[in-house]
Amino acid sequence: MAHLGLIGIGVMGAAFAQNLAEEGHSVSMLDRTIAKMQAVANEGKDLKGDLIVCADAQALIDSLPKPRSILVLVPAGGPLDSVIDMLIPMLDKGDLIADLGNSNYKNTQARVAKLEAVGLHFLGMGISGGAEGARHGPSIMAGGSKDSWARVKGPLQDAAAAFEGDPCCDWFGPGGSGHFIKMIHNGIEYGDMQQIAETYGIMRDGLGMKAGEIADVFKGWMKGPLNSYLIEIAGEVAAAVDPKTGGPVLDIILDKAGQKGTGRWSVIEALHLGTPASLMMAAVEARNISAAKDSRLEMEAAFGPSPEVMIGALGTRKAAIDALENAMIAAKVCAYVQGFEVLKRASDEFEWDLDLAAIARVWRAGCIIRSVFLDEISDVFDGGGSSNLALAPIFQQRLKDTMPDLQKVIVAGISHGQQVPALYGALGYHNMRRTGQSTANMIQGLRDYFGAHTFERVDDLGVAVNGPWHD
Numbered sequence: 001m002a003h004l005g006l007i008g009i010g011v012m013g014a015a016f017a018q019n020l021a022e023e024g025h026s027v028s029m030l031d032r033t034i035a036k037m038q039a040v041a042n043e044g045k046d047l048k049g050d051l052i053v054c055a056d057a058q059a060l061i062d063s064l065p066k067p068r069s070i071l072v073l074v075p076a077g078g079p080l081d082s083v084i085d086m087l088i089p090m091l092d093k094g095d096l097i098a099d100l101g102n103s104n105y106k107n108t109q110a111r112v113a114k115l116e117a118v119g120l121h122f123l124g125m126g127i128s129g130g131a132e133g134a135r136h137g138p139s140i141m142a143g144g145s146k147d148s149w150a151r152v153k154g155p156l157q158d159a160a161a162a163f164e165g166d167p168c169c170d171w172f173g174p175g176g177s178g179h180f181i182k183m184i185h186n187g188i189e190y191g192d193m194q195q196i197a198e199t200y201g202i203m204r205d206g207l208g209m210k211a212g213e214i215a216d217v218f219k220g221w222m223k224g225p226l227n228s229y230l231i232e233i234a235g236e237v238a239a240a241v242d243p244k245t246g247g248p249v250l251d252i253i254l255d256k257a258g259q260k261g262t263g264r265w266s267v268i269e270a271l272h273l274g275t276p277a278s279l280m281m282a283a284v285e286a287r288n289i290s291a292a293k294d295s296r297l298e299m300e301a302a303f304g305p306s307p308e309v310m311i312g313a314l315g316t317r318k319a320a321i322d323a324l325e326n327a328m329i330a331a332k333v334c335a336y337v338q339g340f341e342v343l344k345r346a347s348d349e350f351e352w353d354l355d356l357a358a359i360a361r362v363w364r365a366g367c368i369i370r371s372v373f374l375d376e377i378s379d380v381f382d383g384g385g386s387s388n389l390a391l392a393p394i395f396q397q398r399l400k401d402t403m404p405d406l407q408k409v410i411v412a413g414i415s416h417g418q419q420v421p422a423l424y425g426a427l428g429y430h431n432m433r434r435t436g437q438s439t440a441n442m443i444q445g446l447r448d449y450f451g452a453h454t455f456e457r458v459d460d461l462g463v464a465v466n467g468p469w470h471d
């Protein structure tokens with residue numbers, strides 16, 4: 001059984017310490033508030049491993065067997081750097097610091113280099129699953145100093161979620177690769193949530209459905225290919241009743257979405273890498289616009305209310321719900337095609353040699369985007385499928401079966417003022433990707449006309465030429 005250090009006993013840290021102890025591992029805890037650690041230790045006194053309260057960093061370091069492994073779960077950025085800078089002079093060569101927060105992968109790359117330069121190890125690990133996951137089994141995506149992974153792999157895999165006996169916890173590559181994977185996980189999560197919000201909007205505003213009826217639709221979708229944690233909790237959120245008003249909780253939640261940044265980072269990185277990320281982008285933009293409530297109200301007063309009722313536009317209510325389900329399936333396939341292509345491009349660009357099948361496998365349980373769908377994706381990659389999931393027979397067929405409904409939902413939706421940017425992000429992306437002859441010949445012609453940027457002729461590929469514009 002291992003004995004690890006854990007710095008940062010907030011909600012997540014406390015839950016993770018108890019999870020490790022439940023698996024029989026001992027944890028030396030360090031936090032600014034001793035009382036908080038004592039409460040965590042008391043609560044976990046019957047667990048198999050010990051939960052040790054450390055009064056200060058020296059006590060933590062003295063309590064750990066060498067080489068030491070210290071997990072850190074404090075806010076990313078400044079607070080994390082302060083902890084690292086405090087630990088560096090106190091540690092011995094070969095000791096390990098592992099950051100379990102939502103750090104930007106570039107900062108993780110820099111920290112790996114900084115610590116390796118002084119003989120220490122550093123792992124950047126993305127953890128998904130919220131507080132519940134941290135306590136009972138999160139999904140863990142690690143990257144960084146490979147030599148040190150073997151040391152923490154056992155306890156972390158014990159604490160992680162498992163899918164059919166396989167732990168949802170792995171090391172994926174050097175540098176910031178673990179945090180990059182977690183970032184894209186969150187970008188996909190943003191896209192999944194935006195699609196849910198858009199279909200909820202069509203049901204609420206377009207089809208005039210009550211929250212309870214919408215909850216039943218989400219519950220029904222759990223029986224099909226959309227079966228996932230987010231659809232499950234969408235059903236629960238829609239069904240919940242506010243004790244104060246007796247009405248749906250959804251109706252008393254202010255429509256301004258928050259965000260901590262990982263979705264935005266995903267979009268920025270996808271753009272840097274030159275890979276499409278239209279669903280994540282739509283999701284981030286929708287959150288940004290939602291946050292400007294006053295401006296939306298002002299615009300609504302100027303332009304008139306939107307959206308409008310669209311009962312009948314998609315046939316009967318049953319036909320409309322079936323079309324919405326198919327629309328979400330099509331959009332979801334596109335979102336995952338995009339997500340895995342960003343990962344593949346990053347893997348090539350940064351020479352991480354990421355195993356896409358293994359990534360899909362650790363997302364099958366424990367994390368927020370867990371779904372039946374990810375099991376199918378891991379099967380495709382395990383079977384040697386390319387990073388373009390759209391060409392795998394199972395997803396190719398699914399796209400062929402569901403794209404017509406995605407198109408129908410979008411046409412009906414936008415002609416009634418519904419907001420469907422993520423759904424359209426999927427359709428527009430797929431339509432462009434399946435078009436052999438694009439319109440970029442016009443772009444190239446314009447670029448060459450005004451800037452002499454040159455183009456290739458279709459009958460003489462590989463040769464840069466100019467057009468006859470200015471003769």
Ligand code: 3PG
Pocket residue numbers: 102186189258259260261262263368
């Ligand atoms: C998290 O990391 O807590 C979530 O997965 C994403 O958070 P956000 O929606 O606040 O950005």
